[in-house]
Amino acid sequence: MAKKKEKHKEQEDQDEIIRNGEGDELTNQDKTPEVEVNPIDTLQEELDALNDKYLRLNAEYQNYRKRVEKEKSDIFKFGTEKLFADLLPVMDNFERALKVDDASKTNDKFHEGVLMIKKTFDEFFEKNGVKKIEALGQPFDPEIHHAVLSEESDDVESEHVVEVFQEGYTINDKVIRASMVKVSK
Template identity: 35%
Template sequence: MFKNKTDKMENKDKNQVHEEFIDKQADSAEIAESMESIKETLSDSSESAEVESGLELLKSELNEANNKYIRLYAEFDNFRRRTTKERVDLLQTAGRDVIISLLPILDDFDRALKAIEGQENLDPAMEGMKLIANKMKGTLTQKGLKEMDAMGQVFESDLHEAITQIPAPSEDMKGKVVDVLEKGYLLNDKVIRFAKVVVGA
């Protein structure tokens, strides 16, 4: 539906640009004919100064008409590029809101799995939870979701949100992520949630 509307808009603007271009060509042709007429008059008339002035005026009008057409064409070309980019972005992030709403469920799965790990006689429950979590993660991965690997990485403000800083456990961990409090996610290589991390100082 969005594509059809955009295509109609583009076709309409193309037709409008084409019609304005035809009008400008017609105007240019009329101005050129007027110039030729003035040239002929110039050879027969004693009022050459006035005719020369009229010729200069027509030349400036012709230049103005050509400049208007060039600006109009440039504006249309920019519009076409912008709508093409917006269409691509819309297709890539069409399910963004749905996926964002599922992220807390992924967090709950992770917490439940951690809580179960230390207990006895929960093997069947553990296996079931793992199957559900893996199935859900696999489905989201197919939709373009990617989990950030933040642990041990150099802190980047474009990917991470620093919750706090603690003394680094080793010299090489300074300025790096020493703990991840909440995972970050990318959708088609665009950040949809920053990773909440602890940074070594």
């Protein structure tokens, strides 16, 4: 029992030393070192993070705005593409009618009427940016020509268009129908 009292007395003495600030060595060992945080540094880091977030958001918005403007422009530029693609068979039929009528020369008034309608269509197409692809005698280009036949030819250079079966068209430099052609070997 005397030993318990001694141990209890020693504990009270150590607690007293710690409370009075004596025995710094003991308190320093028990405490973990605290890092002083400067509030200005913390605020600067938060400001930098928010500024970075703002710059990224602003860049994303600018990219979005440019993308929307381009889409609007493309819609305006190519919005009539389907309409003209649907009108191409009508244009083909006018061209066929003119070829047949040229060969037979049966009715000059009919021929003039069809020619006037064809001319009106040509002007309408041109006014809206639709152009015929010039293919005859041109080098073969798979982007604008669709080769359906090929033949040996001494008169024409190799890989050039010899005959056009169906005219091709572009709208604002975009192919809406490739020309169907015969190509020389």
